[in-house]
Amino acid sequence: MTLRSESPVGASLDQRFAEAMGAALGPDFPESIALAVSGGGDSMAMLTLAHNWTHVWGVRLRVVTVDHGLRPEAAAEAQMVAETCAELGWEHQTLRWHWDGQGNLMDAARRARLSLIDAWRGDTRDVLLAHTADDVAESFLMRLARGAGVEGLSAMRPVREVHAGQGTPMRILRPCLDMRRAELRHYLRVLQGQWVDDPSNDDEKYERVRARRLVARLEAEGTLAGADLSGAAARMARASEALRARAAQVWGEIAVAPSPQRLGELICDQSGFQCVERDTQLRLLSSALRYVSGAEYPPREAPLEALLDRLLGGGGGTLHGCEARIERGCIAIFREFAAVQELRVPAVAAALWDGRWRLARDVPEGLILRALGEDGWAQRDRAAPQPVPFHAARSAPALFEGARLVGCDALQPTGELPLFDFCLFGHGGQDFAAFLRYGPASG
Ligand SMILES: Nc1ncnc2c1ncn2[C@@H]1O[C@H](COP(=O)(O)OP(=O)(O)OP(=O)(O)O)[C@@H](O)[C@H]1O
Structure with a gap:
């Protein structure tokens, strides 16, 4: 029929x-x-x-x-x-x-x-x-009321890929x-x-x-015509896409390749970052915070601007479950300890911790997956070189048997098989180009 x-x-x-x-x-x-x-x-x-x-x-x-x-x-x-x-x-x-x-x-x-x-x-x-176009217009007004910028004001996209599980990605049309x-x-x-x-x-x-x-x-x-608002949101989406492309190009120039012990963090050259125009800096920072935290939504504009100002002034801060700070001529963005401190997962095969770290090896029964923390850091081999500084290492995934540290990639010497894979189901791919492809909040 x-x-x-x-x-x-x-x-x-x-x-x-x-x-x-x-x-x-x-x-x-x-x-x-x-x-x-x-x-x-x-x-x-x-x-x-x-x-x-x-x-x-x-x-x-x-x-x-x-x-x-x-x-x-x-x-x-x-x-x-x-x-x-x-x-x-x-x-x-x-x-x-x-x-x-x-x-x-x-x-x-x-x-x-x-x-x-x-x-x-x-x-x-x-x-x-x-x-519908009405949903787009309403979202635009709601975001405007919250002081959103180009990214937040962007219209929903007609096609969006969602990596929600471990199977083939779903496409929302x-x-x-x-x-x-x-x-x-x-x-x-x-x-x-x-x-x-x-x-x-x-x-x-x-x-x-x-x-x-x-x-x-x-x-x-x-x-007002409702269509004007959805038209404005569509123009914002185009501007946001242009900004994303620019940010991707800049990232290619200033990114510092991650060492195996620092997967899940983003590190870039500080002076390269400082030379870039502010809108691109904001976009890079926003995308980086989403990449590191796995958050579905970008951070709000006002605290993002404030964090950027602190970084440009040589300081750092926390936002969106991440910490950003200057480290020897670089900007490092890593998971904030407070955001993962309480997360505990039994270390069964392929267990997922913090939505992004997957246990990559078979381990004895009864172990627990949690952040390294101060107590885990205190159990490191003090004679070995420490590839990751304490402030970043303490939020890295680690294996514990009760209170005893069994292993943590952030403390492993280079070349050793990693305990964890860094996966970004939910929110993008595993490379920096993919993190820059994150869509607007409404996407
Ligand atoms: N309970 C549901 N079951 C299946 N699909 C849903 C459900 N709720 C929402 N959706 C889908 O998500 C879309 C957006 O959700 P939203 O809540 O904004 O819907 P809506 O504007 O009330 O639309 P509708 O009039 O179709 O319910 C819907 O148009 C529909 O395709």
Whole structure:
């Protein structure tokens, strides 16, 4: 069954959707793509658009709904999506999540959604989300209110690769990014499609809802067109990309190659860094902090500027779970001890510590993985040369049997087999070019 709309709006949305998919996928269409559909208007419209599009391209749709277990109606909404999929002839799966009460609920729900979908998708690489131009405009206003810079104000990207697990990376596609929410609702109405309005979309306790109302008011007054904000965000994304390219070039010139004992840190030439224009310095510092901490988001602008000023003045400081300081003519950025001090992981095969260090060797049972710390440092072989200074070594991963230090790469002589691999699942590749490729916060 193909759902047809004679409405000019609907027709042009089908065309825009096909163009967005063509641009994202290139010439090689996959056998299947996944769609994250909540049952809300945006994602139900995306489902309909994708359904119509597959009739031309023969791609199989796999639809997933996450029931966060937060609202009693969520099960019925997932059922509505399942029924629509059954009518259209597509596979549908509901995944369930239970909040452990940790962290910010909205943020935890979004992260959980992505990791559940990643675990569910199997060999399907591409996952479609129904973010719209309105979402971009709202995010722009919210970030502006927080004093974000070029990176933070950048629009979400239509294609983003996510290294969330150990399998093939998932690709998030956002084919509705240039569509307005009202257009999508109109499209569904014309086609008599179903959707449910989540009551939290009207709850002003959420910043996004307040931003949405503000955009609507400014649009109604004629002060602003919502598209202007998403256009500005798109221009910021282009500026950010130019800055990234410049930062990558500069990094290639000033980076100091890491010794095997200092993997996971970033070190560059201080005088080379000082000669670079400030925007590039900020971009380099921001990307470096994300690389070293593994943080999903870049640091905020104001503390970033303050840290840069301290570094340029010859001092250092901590930010975003990292410490930056001057070391013999270099700037070193390494993990802040306080950020990893409490992390303890049983040293089983391939155990992951701090989301980035993976145990690379088989070790006897009963050992614990944790930061070297002051007590571990005190157990080093004092006669051996110390390749890593104490301030950086103490946050490095180490193996302990009770209180006894068993091994730590930061204390190993060069040439010895490392105990740990440095991996950046989640947030980029393993080389400096990849860390510079980190996208904007919204990406
Ligand atoms: N519970 C969910 N299950 C599956 N996918 C979801 C879920 N919640 C959100 N998504 C996906 O993530 C996108 C962005 O999420 P967001 O919460 O911003 O949605 P929204 O603006 O309310 O959109 P919608 O109207 O489709 O719910 C959605 O459009 C949808 O593709």
